[in-house]
Amino acid sequence: xxxxxxxxxxxxxxxxxxxxxxxxxxxxxxxxxxxxxxxxxxxxxxxxxxxxxxxxxxxxxxxxxxxxxxxxxxxxxxxxxxxxxxxxxxxxxxxxxxxxxxxxxxxxxxxxxxxxxxxxxxxxx
Numbered sequence: 001x002x003x004x005x006x007x008x009x010x011x012x013x014x015x016x017x018x019x020x021x022x023x024x025x026x027x028x029x030x031x032x033x034x035x036x037x038x039x040x041x042x043x044x045x046x047x048x049x050x051x052x053x054x055x056x057x058x059x060x061x062x063x064x065x066x067x068x069x070x071x072x073x074x075x076x077x078x079x080x081x082x083x084x085x086x087x088x089x090x091x092x093x094x095x096x097x098x099x100x101x102x103x104x105x106x107x108x109x110x111x112x113x114x115x116x117x118x119x120x121x122x123x124x125x
Contacts (some may be wrong), residue, residue, distance in 0.1 A: 063079060072084075074092075103116055
């Protein structure tokens, strides 16, 4: 048993220091836990509040917090692309582009699926 003790200590330290501390974030005007399924990434807004964003598709936080895509471009796969979401075959849902298969836009904009989106049938699990 003694030979496993160092592994246990390392695993315990990883759990204790490897996790982000829980803070409150805003998601669609509601306070949620920043580590919840609703928050893919978190960024500070202009008022200093933490908000849930998806830096892979948010036009105002594209690829990182505060990186804004220029007019006439949209954010997809964490990079600004010329044109509109629709030009890329996507749908504009608020500030983000979606292919309607993500957990926040399953089958239609703002159809949230806490347990995940069935990407074939475009319905919540």
